[in-house]
Amino acid sequence: AQSVSQHNHHVILSEAASLELGCNYSYGGTVNLFWYVQYPGQHLQLLLKYFSGDPLVKGIKGFEAEFIKSKFSFNLRKPSVQWSDTAEYFCAASGGSYIPTFGRGTSLIVHP
Amino acid sequence: KAGVTQTPRYLIKTRGQQVTLSCSPISGHRSVSWYQQTPGQGLQFLFEYFSETQRNKGNFPGRFSGRQFSNSRSEMNVSTLELGDSALYLCASSLAGAPTDTQYFGPGTRLTVL
Numbered sequence: 358a359q360s361v362s363q364h365n366h367h368v369i370l371s372e373a374a375s376l377e378l379g380c381n382y383s384y385g386g387t388v389n390l391f392w393y394v395q396y397p398g399q400h401l402q403l404l405l406k407y408f409s410g411d412p413l414v415k416g417i418k419g420f421e422a423e424f425i426k427s428k429f430s431f432n433l434r435k436p437s438v439q440w441s442d443t444a445e446y447f448c449a450a451s452g453g454s455y456i457p458t459f460g461r462g463t464s465l466i467v468h469p
Numbered sequence: 470k471a472g473v474t475q476t477p478r479y480l481i482k483t484r485g486q487q488v489t490l491s492c493s494p495i496s497g498h499r500s501v502s503w504y505q506q507t508p509g510q511g512l513q514f515l516f517e518y519f520s521e522t523q524r525n526k527g528n529f530p531g532r533f534s535g536r537q538f539s540n541s542r543s544e545m546n547v548s549t550l551e552l553g554d555s556a557l558y559l560c561a562s563s564l565a566g567a568p569t570d571t572q573y574f575g576p577g578t579r580l581t582v583l
Binding site: 389393402406408449451456457459460461462 | 512517568
């Protein structure tokens with residue numbers, strides 16, 4: 358069965374620390390990968406997505422993610438977090454059919 | 470451009486009742502998807518509509534149904550409500566619902582079943 362796993366459920370960092378959130382997927386064949394973010398009181402919104410080409414994808418607000426096919430991973434990174442990055446982060450994947458699968462989410466708290 | 474809107478934002482029902490939730494997609498978007506979000510299960514895909522046809526369906530019982538109108542607005546219906554149906558129901562729209570399309574989410578409808 359297709360699945361998406363996010364290893365860290367809760368992450369607490371201080372401002373300026375580096376961030377890496379893990380995401381592993383289990384999909385056969387073609388896979389499209391996404392990271393979404395939900396800031397407090399706001400809608401889910403897309404951070405970045407990968408479906409082909411350069412495995413290093415850059416998104417909004419300084420975030421990036423690297424697709425490593427051999428490891429079935431799509432980890433999210435940011436070199437220096439800010440207090441405003443406090444949010445819930447969701448990794449998602451879709452294959453040849455439309456139906457997307459979301460991870461359980463990672464809650465990130467950044468202390469000023 | 471107006472975003473995805475969902476009504477109502479909050480709803481309280483009792484077991485056995487039925488409920489209808491509404492979603493208006495971004496203008497020009499023809500695909501509407503519905504998700505159920507709970508703390509225990511995370512975000513789970515319910516179904517997707519495109520041009521008034523249900524094109525994809527997740528693993529939910531038949532009590533969950535939906536439809537899409539010619540203006541792409543969509544409704545979701547849950548009959549014979551159970552306590553476990555308490556959740557945040559999210560609607561997302563995209564241009565054509567292709568696997569690579571970006572989905573734009575609405576604020577959700579918080580359903581509480583007592």
